Amino acid sequence: MHDHQPIARLAPAPPCGMVTLKGDPGRAGLRRAVKAAVGLSLPGRRAMLREGERVVAWMAPDEVMLFMPRGDVAAALAAARKAFGKGSGLVADVSDARVLFTVAGPHAREVLARLSPADMGALGPGEMRRTRLAQIPAGIWHWGEGAFTVMVFRSVAEHARALLENAAAGPEAGFFAPGT
Amino acid sequence: MLILTCPHCGIAADETELAPGGEAHLKRAGPEASDVEFEAYMFARRNPLGVHFERWRHAMGCGKWFIAARATDTLEVFGTYPARTEAPPADLVRRIRRKRPEWEGLP
Structure with missing residues (x-):
């Protein structure tokens, strides 16, 4: 496709x-x-x-x-x-309540911006932005080392994986400078 | 699109990250109230064209309730404050009165 x-x-x-x-x-x-x-x-x-x-x-x-x-x-x-x-x-x-994903690569920020109304450009290192990815609640953060971490409830983990996978299917719009 | 700043976590949250809770500062009809008074408390809501106070919950975020003062005609947001209060903060009321001298105030 x-x-x-x-x-x-x-x-x-x-x-x-x-x-x-x-x-x-x-x-x-x-x-x-x-x-x-x-x-x-x-x-x-x-x-x-x-x-x-x-x-x-x-x-x-x-x-x-x-x-x-x-x-x-x-x-x-x-x-x-x-x-x-x-x-x-x-x-x-609450170890079993939630799962974590990592989203890495030069356009990781854009993938998250496609799914959330949050201002992803303003998300600095060591800050957790609690928002939504499409229809599900999520927490998103990064430590300034490239990869973003996404936290969602375990009951919607498979849905979150599919959402992120779909959002990561190119091509990039290049809204954020690569690797930032 | 409405953007409200959550007074608890400081996030400028999009309307779709929030859950609406209806009119704010309702006063429950007391135990000695008549059926008519209680019905008004349960069902009668103001629907002003102008200054309005609404409850919102930061559902896709910190989960806390807050109250937003905004204009229903222009969608201007005057301010937000935590819901654990019986009346809006005085400085917010002053700010609204400066901008909307015709506002009759809360009942």
């Missing part, structure tokens, strides 16, 4: 552990729980912080998501619960 090579490479990312923390952002509990679970500080609005394989992402004013190797999840859950102590806070293992 398409005469062109795909303009971006699409790959499922290996499974990783994901933990949701919710708590009052005006109290110390949430910050302490993040520190205890992954050793990182509380990120600012829409920001992500990374230390090796451990990542913390701002999801909402009272919610963060932690990423880590699957084997570290049990210890992180226990540490976060202990840090919240008697204060109110939610700690949940």
Whole structure:
């Protein structure tokens, strides 16, 4: 059907552990729980912080998501619960709720822009843009190293893969400078 | 197309990233209210040509509710603010009054 090579490479990312923390952002509990679970500080609005394989992402004013190797999840859950102590806070293992894809190549940004109303040109490194890809919710970020990561619910993973594959079927419009 | 800035996460979100929640600042009819008053609370909605306050949820984003003040005739957006409040912020009301001196204010 398409005469062109795909303009971006699409790959499922290996499974990783994901933990949701919710708590009052005006109290110390949430910050302490993040520190205890992954050793990182509380990120600012829409920001992500990374230390090796451990990542913390701002999801909402009272919610963060932690990423880590699957084997570290049990210890992180226990540490976060202990840090919240008697204060109110939610700690949940959501490792199976979502899947990650990587979209790489010089025109990766254009592939995502085709599917989302978000201003993809404004998405800087270490910022998570929660938006939609066609009709499904998604989180998108990159670390300034070429590849974008896309996070979607597992129940729509196959649909997301098909969407991204279709959007990557060329040719490129060249709206964004290649490789940016 | 309507673009509203979510006051919680700061994203200028497209209308299609949001879920509409209808008229804002409704006051529930109290326990001693008559059937007519309760029916009005349940079903009667203002539909002004001009300044209007609406609830929106950033559904394809941070998931939080906020309120947008906008003009239904020009689609101008005056401002947005978190939904955890009973009245619009005073500076926003002042800004709307400057632009729309004919606005009669919220009931």
